[in-house]
Amino acid sequence: MKAVECSALTKKFAKTTALDSLTFSLDENKIIGLIGRNGAGKTTFLKTCAGYIKPTSGEIKVFGEKVFDNMNAISKLIYIYDDIKYNDSLRLGDILKLGPLYYKDWNSDFAVKLLKRFGLKDHMKYCKLSRGMKTQFNIIVGLCSRAPLSLLDEPTLGLDAAVRKDFYNILLNDYMEHPRTIIISSHLLSELENLLEEIVLIDNGKLVLHKSVEELQEYGVYLNGRSDIIGPFIKDKQVLSLRKLGNSIIAGIKNDLSDADRSYLSANNVDISKINVEDVCIYLTRKREDGEPYAF
Amino acid sequence: MLFNENYKRSLTAFTTDILRGFRKVFMVVFAILAALPVVNAIAIASLKKWQPQAIILSSNGMLGIGFFTMLITLSISFFVSTSNSEILTQFVWPINRKVYAVGNFLVMSACALISVSGVSALLPVEVLSARILKAAFDDLILVNNITFENFLVGFWISFCYIMLFSSFSYCLGMYFFRHKIITTVLLILLANLSAVPAIGSFYNAIYAFIFEEGTSIMLFSVKVWFAILLLHILPYIQLRRMEVRL
Numbered sequence: 001m002k003a004v005e006c007s008a009l010t011k012k013f014a015k016t017t018a019l020d021s022l023t024f025s026l027d028e029n030k031i032i033g034l035i036g037r038n039g040a041g042k043t044t045f046l047k048t049c050a051g052y053i054k055p056t057s058g059e060i061k062v063f064g065e066k067v068f069d070n071m072n073a074i075s076k077l078i079y080i081y082d083d084i085k086y087n088d089s090l091r092l093g094d095i096l097k098l099g100p101l102y103y104k105d106w107n108s109d110f111a112v113k114l115l116k117r118f119g120l121k122d123h124m125k126y127c128k129l130s131r132g133m134k135t136q137f138n139i140i141v142g143l144c145s146r147a148p149l150s151l152l153d154e155p156t157l158g159l160d161a162a163v164r165k166d167f168y169n170i171l172l173n174d175y176m177e178h179p180r181t182i183i184i185s186s187h188l189l190s191e192l193e194n195l196l197e198e199i200v201l202i203d204n205g206k207l208v209l210h211k212s213v214e215e216l217q218e219y220g221v222y223l224n225g226r227s228d229i230i231g232p233f234i235k236d237k238q239v240l241s242l243r244k245l246g247n248s249i250i251a252g253i254k255n256d257l258s259d260a261d262r263s264y265l266s267a268n269n270v271d272i273s274k275i276n277v278e279d280v281c282i283y284l285t286r287k288r289e290d291g292e293p294y295a296f
Numbered sequence: 297m298l299f300n301e302n303y304k305r306s307l308t309a310f311t312t313d314i315l316r317g318f319r320k321v322f323m324v325v326f327a328i329l330a331a332l333p334v335v336n337a338i339a340i341a342s343l344k345k346w347q348p349q350a351i352i353l354s355s356n357g358m359l360g361i362g363f364f365t366m367l368i369t370l371s372i373s374f375f376v377s378t379s380n381s382e383i384l385t386q387f388v389w390p391i392n393r394k395v396y397a398v399g400n401f402l403v404m405s406a407c408a409l410i411s412v413s414g415v416s417a418l419l420p421v422e423v424l425s426a427r428i429l430k431a432a433f434d435d436l437i438l439v440n441n442i443t444f445e446n447f448l449v450g451f452w453i454s455f456c457y458i459m460l461f462s463s464f465s466y467c468l469g470m471y472f473f474r475h476k477i478i479t480t481v482l483l484i485l486l487a488n489l490s491a492v493p494a495i496g497s498f499y500n501a502i503y504a505f506i507f508e509e510g511t512s513i514m515l516f517s518v519k520v521w522f523a524i525l526l527l528h529i530l531p532y533i534q535l536r537r538m539e540v541r542l
Binding site: 047051052053054069070071072074075077078084085086087089094098101102103104 | 317
C-alpha cells in the first residue's frame with residue numbers, strides 16, 4: 001500500500017496557488033526528503049497531508065484513505081512543525097502522558113530516554129522553553145509516537161550542529177528498529193542526504209522530480225576543462241550550471257554521457273566529477289529572470 | 297462510525313486532555329467558594345459585637361453564589377476555547393472535527409456536573425458554620441429551607457442552566473472567532489431589534505416558551521436540552537469545513 005498518494009493535488013489561497021496539480025505517490029517504510037526553496041509549497045503539502053487543510057481540487061490519500069477529517073487516516077500520522085502550540089498550562093511530563101492516550105504505538109520508555117538525552121526535565125513548561133529546546137521536545141514527540149506516517153517540517157530548526165547530528169543518529173536507529181514512513185522537509189539537504197532514501201523536489205507548488213537519492217547522486221556531472229573543448233560539447237546537453245574561469249569552464253550537465261563522450265572528454269583532459277544532490281536541487285529550481293529554469 | 301477504535305481512543309484522550317486543563321480552574325474556584333462560608337461566619341461573629349440585634353442567616357447562600365460563579369466561569373472558558381489559538385492546541389493531536397464537537401459536548405456535561413456537585417458538596421460546610429454560629433449566638437435566626445426533593449430539582453435545573461449558557465457561549469465563540477465582524481454586527485442588530493415591538497414580543501414568546509410555559513420539570517428539561525443540542529449542532533456546521541491554520 002502507498003503511504004501517500006496525490007492526484008492532481010491543488011491548493012489555492014485567494015490568488016496564490018500553493019500546490020499546483022501535484023501527482024505522485026510515496027511508498028511505505030521509507031525516509032523521504034521534501035525539498036524546495038522558500039515558498040515552494042512544502043509546508044502546505046505537509047499540512048494537506050496531515051488533514052489540517054482541505055485541497056482546493058484533486059485529492060490526497062494517506063494509506064489509501066482521504067485524509068481531511070478522516071479519523072482513520074489522521075490516527076496513523078503525526079505532523080511535527082516548529083511552531084507547535086500545546087496548552088500553556090502543560091508541562092513536558094503532562095504532554096508525554098497524553099501521547100499514549102492518542103497514539104496506540106506510543107513508546108513511553110523511549111520518551112523518558114530521549115528526554116534525558118536532550119537534557120529536558122518533566123516539570124519544565126513547554127511554553128517557557130527556548131526555540132531549540134522546543135524543537136528537541138517536538139522531535140521526542142514525533143519519534144515516540146511511532147506513527148506509521150511521520151511528517152517532520154523543518155525538524156532541526158534552531159538546533160546546533162551537534163544536536164542535529166544526534167537527532168539524525170537517533171532517527172536512523174529508531175527507523176531501523178521500527179520502520180515507518182518519514183517525510184522530512186528541510187533546507188539542510190547536505191546533512192540529510194545520507195539519511196534519505198527518496199527525494200521529492202517541488203518548486204512553485206509543482207513537482208520538479210521524485211527520485212531515489214542514488215538516482216539523484218548520478219543525476220548530474222561537472223565538466224572542468226578548456227572552454228574551446230567544453231563549449232561545443234555541451235551545446236546539445238541539458239546544462240544545469242555554468243561558470244567561466246579565464247580559458248576554463250566548469251559546466252554542470254545532466255549525466256547522460258555515453259562511453260564515447262567520456263573517452264572524448266578524457267582524451268581532452270576534461271575532469272568529470274559528480275554534482276552533489278544539494279546542488280542538483282538548487283540548479284533545478286533556480287530561476288532566470290524570464291522565469292524559466294536555469295539552463296545555459 | 298463514531299465507535300471504531302480510532303474514534304474511541306481519540307475521544308477518550310481528547311476529553312481527558314481538556315478535563316485535565318479544567319482541573320486548575322475547578323481547584324481555584326472551589327477553594328474560593330469553600331473559603332466563603334468560613335469568611336462569612338467570621339464576618340457575622342465580628343458583626344455581632346457591634347450589632348446586638350438578631351441576624352437572619354440563610355444556610356443556602358452558597359448554592360446561589362456557587363451556581364452563578366460556575367455559570368460565568370464555564371461560559372467564559374468555553375467561549376475562549378473556540379479561539380483559533382486554542383483550537384490549534386487541540387489539533388496538534390490526532391483528532392478530527394467530529395471528535396472535537398462530541399468531545400466538547402462531553403467535557404461540557406462533565407464540567408457542569410462537577411460544578412453543580414462541587415458546589416453542592418460545599419453546602420455542608422455552610423450549614424456547619426451556620427450551626428456553630430447559632431450555637432454561639434442565641435439570637436441568630438437560621439433559615440434552612442432545603443429538603444431532599446427541592447435539592448434534587450435545584451441540582452437538575454442548575455445543571456441544565458449551566459449546560460445551556462456554556463453551550464450558547466461555545467456556539468457564539470465558534471462563529472465569533474471565525475467571522476468577528478459579521479457576528480458582532482448580527483448580535484448588535486438582534487439586540488437592537490428587540491426595541492421593535494413585534495420582534496420584542498417574539499423574543500419574549502421564545503423566552504416564555506422555554507423557561508415559563510408549563511410547570512413540569514420534564515417539559516422544561518426537554519425544551520432546554522433541545523436548545524442545548526441545537527447550540528452544539530450549529531457550531532459543528534461551522535467546524536465541519538474549518539481548516540486548521542498555523
